Ligand SMILES: Nc1ncnc2c1ncn2[C@@H]1O[C@H](COP(=O)(O)OP(=O)(O)O)[C@@H](O)[C@H]1O
């Protein structure tokens with residue numbers, strides 16, 4: 001387990017202080033594929049680099065399996081680092097060395113006997129499906145193949161943790177998918193905990209079980225991927241979710257709602273692995289004096305779950321709408337009230353005051 005306890009990191013550049021991490025508290029369990037998402041400069045790489053003590057926190061503790069990484073002796077730290085592999089956006093391969101030599105390097109540095117190195121390297125190259133490129137130099141490889149070499153090198157010391165710093169950001173979508181599948185296989189078959197940072201929500205969607213959202217050095221939201229995707233709370237998270245679940249209401253519908261003088265609320269409903277969608281809306285129409293108007297519907301697959309999102313306008317008196325909401329609750333349908341502005345395709349501003357419009361027009 002990796003545990004951040006009130007971790008802060010401040011850099012000082014020419015009398016100017018940059019707070020790269022602010023009071024980060026986070027638990028990453030063994031076996032997780034934990035995604036960290038945020039814009040450039042959010043503090044993601046710094047967060048990753050304090051895990052293997054490439055950066056030392058200015059305050060707080062980083063515990064790995066209960067041990068404070070910054071309190072280890074030099075020898076113990078070297079041993080700990082062997083358990084932590086790392087891969088990068090730019091692969092960081094040695095251009096003058098072959099695939100085999102690149103992967104063998106960490107073992108050589110650890111003075112592993114030659115025959116053991118050979119056995120290990122051949123085994124990992126097989127695992128990452130690069131056996132046929134064994135004696136090739138990196139310049140002859142595609143981006144995806146280079147990243148496979150990076151991964152093989154990171155696996156050479158049998159780590160229990162793999163840190164991935166934007167490992168797919170330089171790759172095309174098809175290659176990205178293949179590398180993400182490989183990371184999944186590493187997690188599943190080698191039981192390696194993966195901490196993966198990215199600025200792309202589709203990366204989180206396809207491989208992670210947990211996610212934390214970073215903004216200005218802080219973790220502003222975290223949880224199970226399915227929970228965060230289905231009910232994002234912070235504006236930044238909603239924006240990220242929108243990039244993979246484009247829950248935007250067509251402009252025409254928005255215009256017609258803007259001129260709707262009746263009393264209404266807009267709800268964003270979520271259905272998980274369920275087929276009760278239609279029956280729930282039909283029941284609301286029947287049971288209460290309300291009208292429902294579907295503005296958007298989408299079904300997506302996240303991990304092994306099916307997530308349905310429906311944005312619906314519920315029209316009626318406030319009292320009837322409240323009853324309808326209670327009914328939704330009783331049926332275990334998750335929902336959020338949203339403003340019309342939040343349903344537009346355009347990503348809204350970071351400043352919450354810019355983002356919301358009142359969601360109820362007075363009757
Ligand atoms: N070694 C460093 N020296 C000075 N400032 C740094 C250093 N590393 C990171 N920073 C600053 O810390 C902040 C977070 O950076 P980083 O962790 O690289 O963010 P991200 O990976 O999310 O893009 C940025 O403002 C960056 O300029």
Ligand SMILES: [Mg+2]
Pocket residue numbers: 044045046
């Ligand atoms: Mg970074």
